[in-house]
Amino acid sequence: MQLIECPWCGPREEVEFHYGGQAHVPYPDNPAEVSDEEWAHYVFFRDNTKGRFAERWNHTAGCRRWFNAIRDTATYRFERVYRLDGPKPVTP
Amino acid sequence: MAELLRTHPLEAWHVAFERLPDTARIAVEPFVAMVDVRLGAVGPEVRAGLGVDLPTIANTWVPADAGRATWLGPDEWLLSSTAETPEEFESRVRAAVLPLGGSATDVSAQRIGLRLTGARVRDVLTKGCSIDLHPRVFGRGSSVQTMLGQAGVVLLALSDAGDDYVVLVRSSFAGYLADWLLDAALEFITPDS
Numbered sequence: 001m002q003l004i005e006c007p008w009c010g011p012r013e014e015v016e017f018h019y020g021g022q023a024h025v026p027y028p029d030n031p032a033e034v035s036d037e038e039w040a041h042y043v044f045f046r047d048n049t050k051g052r053f054a055e056r057w058n059h060t061a062g063c064r065r066w067f068n069a070i071r072d073t074a075t076y077r078f079e080r081v082y083r084l085d086g087p088k089p090v091t092p
Numbered sequence: 093m094a095e096l097l098r099t100h101p102l103e104a105w106h107v108a109f110e111r112l113p114d115t116a117r118i119a120v121e122p123f124v125a126m127v128d129v130r131l132g133a134v135g136p137e138v139r140a141g142l143g144v145d146l147p148t149i150a151n152t153w154v155p156a157d158a159g160r161a162t163w164l165g166p167d168e169w170l171l172s173s174t175a176e177t178p179e180e181f182e183s184r185v186r187a188a189v190l191p192l193g194g195s196a197t198d199v200s201a202q203r204i205g206l207r208l209t210g211a212r213v214r215d216v217l218t219k220g221c222s223i224d225l226h227p228r229v230f231g232r233g234s235s236v237q238t239m240l241g242q243a244g245v246v247l248l249a250l251s252d253a254g255d256d257y258v259v260l261v262r263s264s265f266a267g268y269l270a271d272w273l274l275d276a277a278l279e280f281i282t283p284d285s
Binding site for chain 2 (some may be wrong): 010061062
């Protein structure tokens with residue numbers, strides 16, 4: 001089974017984790033002035049990257065903390081995990 | 093009004109546990125008071141209020157006055173006490189962490205404890221647990237939140253010999269986990285035990 005490295009607990013089996021979708025989706029700066037179409041884009045529209053993708057994960061069965069990870073969607077390889085408040089790492 | 097007595101979810105399993113050999117013994121721990129603490133930063137003032145240093149190393153536990161303090165997350169701990177009632181324990185811990193911006197919640201009814209002792213209990217646990225439980229890496233003072241079978245548990249190591257563990261499991265999963273443990277321990281039951 002694939003191991004995912006939790007930033008707090010260390011490497012654990014993937015069944016302990018839950019997927020949280022794309023990371024770094026910015027909340028609108030001025031929500032009151034956002035049009036319906038822009039809201040729809042914020043709420044529903046996500047990238048469908050093939051390759052390295054920044055996404056959110058939750059260690060559900062362990063420490064129950066959210067963290068971000070760079071994962072290759074083609075190979076499933078986790079390249080890096082980092083904390084939620086961390087900047088998006090620059091990947092080659 | 094009739095007094096409501098708390099019944100243990102594993103009362104029906106006592107007889108089955110007694111049939112287990114000494115090499116893989118399972119005992120149901122009595123109810124203890126447990127409090128979930130959320131606290132941003134741990135400083136010396138926490139020890140002054142609580143009487144215990146909350147462990148800041150992930151996946152560890154330390155003995156407290158009459159119980160344990162277990163790391164659950166970077167800002168979350170599980171405190172237990174056998175000396176106080178849940179209400180007393182919650183208000184004492186709350187009084188200690190509230191001035192520091194923390195919170196304390198009584199979770200005594202959430203989990204029950206199982207004590208696993210014997211030379212083969214590590215073999216029983218590894219049948220459904222992906223964590224390396226060898227005492228070299230999981231000695232006394234180690235704890236882990238993980239899956240045992242299909243149940244989420246908190247597993248604490250009580251000895252450096254790998255023959256003494258406490259499993260904390262949610263009350264609603266206790267029956268499932270007891271059945272699972274009995275099945276996993278089946279091969280260690282010998283005709284003369």
